[in-house]
Structure formats: structure tokens, C-alpha cells
Amino acid sequence: MNATSDQTFDVVVIGAGAVGENAADRAGRTGLSVAIVEEALVGGECSYWACMPSKALLRPGAVLAAARGVPGVAEMVAGTLEPEPVLARRDSFTSHWHDDSQVSWLESAGITLVRGRARFTGPRTMSVTTDPDGACTTLTARHAVILATGSTPVIPSVPGLDASEVWTSREATSVAAVPPSLAIIGGGVVAVEMATAFTDLGSRVTVVARGDRLLTGAEPFAGEAVAASLTDLGVDVRLGTEVTRASDDAPPASDGSANTTRLHLSDGSTLDVARVLVATGRRPATTGVGLDHVGLDPRVPLAVDDAMEVLVEPGGAGTGWLFAVGDVAGRVATTHQGKYEGRVAGDVVAARFGPTPAEGPGPVGTDARAREQAAGPWSRFRATADHGAVPQVVFTRPEVSSVGLTAQQARDAGLDVRTVRYDMASVAGASLLSDDYAGTAQLVVTTDTRLVVGATFVGPEAAELLHAATIAVVGEVPLERLWHAVPAYPTVSEVWLRLLEEAGL
Numbered sequence: 001m002n003a004t005s006d007q008t009f010d011v012v013v014i015g016a017g018a019v020g021e022n023a024a025d026r027a028g029r030t031g032l033s034v035a036i037v038e039e040a041l042v043g044g045e046c047s048y049w050a051c052m053p054s055k056a057l058l059r060p061g062a063v064l065a066a067a068r069g070v071p072g073v074a075e076m077v078a079g080t081l082e083p084e085p086v087l088a089r090r091d092s093f094t095s096h097w098h099d100d101s102q103v104s105w106l107e108s109a110g111i112t113l114v115r116g117r118a119r120f121t122g123p124r125t126m127s128v129t130t131d132p133d134g135a136c137t138t139l140t141a142r143h144a145v146i147l148a149t150g151s152t153p154v155i156p157s158v159p160g161l162d163a164s165e166v167w168t169s170r171e172a173t174s175v176a177a178v179p180p181s182l183a184i185i186g187g188g189v190v191a192v193e194m195a196t197a198f199t200d201l202g203s204r205v206t207v208v209a210r211g212d213r214l215l216t217g218a219e220p221f222a223g224e225a226v227a228a229s230l231t232d233l234g235v236d237v238r239l240g241t242e243v244t245r246a247s248d249d250a251p252p253a254s255d256g257s258a259n260t261t262r263l264h265l266s267d268g269s270t271l272d273v274a275r276v277l278v279a280t281g282r283r284p285a286t287t288g289v290g291l292d293h294v295g296l297d298p299r300v301p302l303a304v305d306d307a308m309e310v311l312v313e314p315g316g317a318g319t320g321w322l323f324a325v326g327d328v329a330g331r332v333a334t335t336h337q338g339k340y341e342g343r344v345a346g347d348v349v350a351a352r353f354g355p356t357p358a359e360g361p362g363p364v365g366t367d368a369r370a371r372e373q374a375a376g377p378w379s380r381f382r383a384t385a386d387h388g389a390v391p392q393v394v395f396t397r398p399e400v401s402s403v404g405l406t407a408q409q410a411r412d413a414g415l416d417v418r419t420v421r422y423d424m425a426s427v428a429g430a431s432l433l434s435d436d437y438a439g440t441a442q443l444v445v446t447t448d449t450r451l452v453v454g455a456t457f458v459g460p461e462a463a464e465l466l467h468a469a470t471i472a473v474v475g476e477v478p479l480e481r482l483w484h485a486v487p488a489y490p491t492v493s494e495v496w497l498r499l500l501e502e503a504g505l
């Protein structure tokens, strides 16, 4: 149902992205009444402008590359991708930017949707602007508010770069006509994935990154492999380079197509392109939510504890009523980890504020409140994995999948670690997958306790190798026990056996 007047609920969630939806679902499971406020589409960035459309754009190129690695099939796929059906399939994955099915799901879960932009007017109370004329309704939460407002792209202040003209990931993932040329500013996940997708679709792509390698948050060998493969695909990768100025005096390209922008680069060169995609990171969406009305500074990153409760100041006391999850919490910016945080916060709210056994039954469990109060790390009321067990996949070719700490991060954290590495092409299952399979696997292992604290796989379909590594990291499984997890023959997972042998088993 849609709320129509000033109302009070037990819990209000602000932001109906994937993360807010999960938090709302869990918070309502003890019978608490839950409202969720959304100013745009229910489902948020991931469903319409991020994970789903970007992966829909990337999948056809991956399938084509896989087919080309297998004689007998390779001969049948000599051409390039057809952009039109690729974009049409992408459109179906975004439900043509309609959120009806997600709204139906909210209804089936008993969550009240309030359409509009929420802004705190005081603790537990907010005004919601419900229509463009500024009509407002007031929502009050009896117990808790869960903030799940996501993040917004960072646009660098480059002279001449008109923020209204450049593409962000939104325009790139919802593209209707593939531009003949595209400059991508940035060297992170969005930059390399979009460089791959647009090259597949037929754009001439240039990546301009100021770092000395791509994917600086990953193991160096991962960024190096992606840079090499992008170059092989025909992408012009310019590392250690910054855009210093932009102008609109670009002449047409040699094929006669129009260019909109001339980028002036720090190495003195210029780049004329039809489109510019800025992929220089995102910041938590904490402004414009009225945090200043609840004693918090919107310019300062939120501090949250492992229950995802917002703290009055870092290391300080909890607010007692405000929680933050997903991108806005500033801990990890992926959908899966945000949803994990949403499940944790929802369960904490349900346990802390839901009915006790004396007050009524609750599916969280009869002693949920006591269990939550006594909860320690790795209980389902604490988002412990955020600290060193976060999985991530980059859907480039090769794919990069990783979990936990890089070797450098482990050493910076004071751990005594060593790395073991294996060439995945030497695994029987990998060579069956593709004649030209190339890839590398690496574990980061503590020298004293012999635990896996980090893993990185670079190669075709490396994404599917990741969850085994995540279980090893989260479960703190010693190498000696992992030895008994026998990988099936002939799969790429046999790389685990080889890695353990490299580790001395």
C-alpha cells in the first residue's frame, strides 16, 4: 500500500535499493511495522544502472571469447557483437527501468512503500517530499531508522569538464546508442568493466588513469593482467596520466563522426572523443538527508559499529536508533556486502525492538534480544566479514575475483604472511575450458597459523572459484584441513590442490 498521510511506523528505512530492501525485510520479521522511503526506482542503482545492466553488457563478449577458445565452435563465431540485441537484452534485465515487480515484492513482504525524498527533521522523524510541487508527509519511527541512501559519483573538478555533459556509470550502463569513441577517466572496477563492454560493442576506447596501474585495490598482478588484455582488445590504456582540461573544440574523427570533447592530458597530448565517461569513484550519499538535524555532520563519513548502528562520533556511543547500511555506511561498496550489512542491521533492529516472548511470538527466536545483546564477532548480529573477508569480482576478460587481504594489506595489518601462486593454465580443467586459457591464482597465507587470509584468481570464469576461497577465509580453515577438500577432476578448482602443494603440503 502507499502511505498517504502523516504516519508512524516501528521502523523506517530510507532508500529502497537492494540493501534497504533487505534491511526492511529482516527488520519486519518479528512483526514490527516497516515503511521504506524511495525517491526514484525501487531496486536502486544495482538493478537499473550498475550491477545488472553492466553485467548484461559484458556477458555477450565473454561468451564470444569463450567460444573462440574452443576449436569447432570458434570457426562459427568469426564476427563481432551485434549491439542492438545486446542492448535489448540489457533492457530486459533492467525491466525497462520500471520497478513494478520490486514494488510487488515489497507488498508481499508487508513493507509499506512511501514514494518521495526523505529528510530528517529530528531524531526518528522525517519529512518526505512526495511530489514535485513539494507536498510533504511526515514519517515517524517509533524505534529505529535504517539509512540506505547509497552513493553518488565523484566528478573531478577539471576545467572545462561540464558535469552535465559527461557520462557517469548511469549513462554508460543505460546507453541507447553506442558512441564511436569513448574516453574513460579512471582505472577502477567501473572503468575497466566499461572499457571492456564498450570495446565489445564497437567503440574506440581510451582509458586515462592517473595511477601507475589499473585496479589499485587488487593484487598488482591482477591490474597488470587486465591492462594487458584491454590493450590486446584494442583499448588505448594510458597510465600515470591525468586530464588537466577539457574543451569543446574537437574536430570530427577521421571517419567523419562527430566528437564532442577534446581532453588535454598531463603528458601534453590531446584526445578527441565522442563521449567522456567519468569513473573516478563514488561517495556515500549523506548530504541532503538532514543529518544535521540529528546531531551529525553530513560532510563527515558516518561512523558505524559492527551492528551497523551509527555512532555519535567514531569510537563513541551509539545513537540508539539510527543504523546505516550499504554504500552510505562507507565500509564496502558492493551489493552483496551491503545486503549482508542490511541483514545484520535488520536482525539487530528486529531483536532489539521486536516483541519479547512475553509480548508475543517472533520468528527471530524467543531469546533474540538477549542473544543480540551478548553477540560477539561472527554472530549473525555483527557484520564481522566487512573487516577482512570481503569478496569481489571484476567482470573483465580475464575476470578478477578476490577475497580478504592482499599480501600488502596483510603486512600493513601486521600479519606475517607469504604468498603461494600457481599458473592456472596448467590445470587440466582450465585447459579443457579453453585452448588459450591463461590465468593466475594466489593465496595469502599466515606463516604461523597457516590460515588463508586472502585469495585472488585471475582468469576466464575466475568468478566461480571465489566462493570456496571466501569460505576458507571466513571459516579460518587451516591449510592442513583444506587438503581434505578434494577438488573434482577435471575442474578449474583443482588449482586449490596445486596451491596447497605449492604451500608445502
Ligand SMILES: Cc1cc2nc3c(=O)[nH]c(=O)nc-3n(C[C@H](O)[C@H](O)[C@H](O)COP(=O)(O)OP(=O)(O)OC[C@H]3O[C@@H](n4cnc5c(N)ncnc54)[C@H](O)[C@@H]3O)c2cc1C
Binding pocket: 014, 015, 016, 017, 018, 019, 020, 037, 038, 039, 040, 041, 042, 043, 044, 045, 046, 049, 050, 051, 052, 054, 055, 116, 117, 118, 119, 148, 149, 150, 151, 169, 173, 190, 285, 288, 289, 325, 326, 327, 328, 332, 333, 334, 335, 336, 337, 338
Ligand atoms: C557501474 C557499476 C557496476 C557495479 N557492479 C556491481 C556488481 O556487479 N556487483 C556488486 O556487488 N556491486 C556492484 N556495484 C556496486 C553496487 O551497485 C552498489 O554497491 C549498490 O548499488 C549499493 O546499494 P545501496 O542499496 O546501498 O544503494 P543504492 O542502490 O544506490 O540505493 C539507494 C537508494 O536510496 C534512494 N535514496 C537516496 N537518498 C534518498 C532520500 N533522501 N530519500 C529517499 N530515497 C533516497 C536512491 O534513490 C536509491 O534508490 C556497481 C556499481 C556501479 C556504479
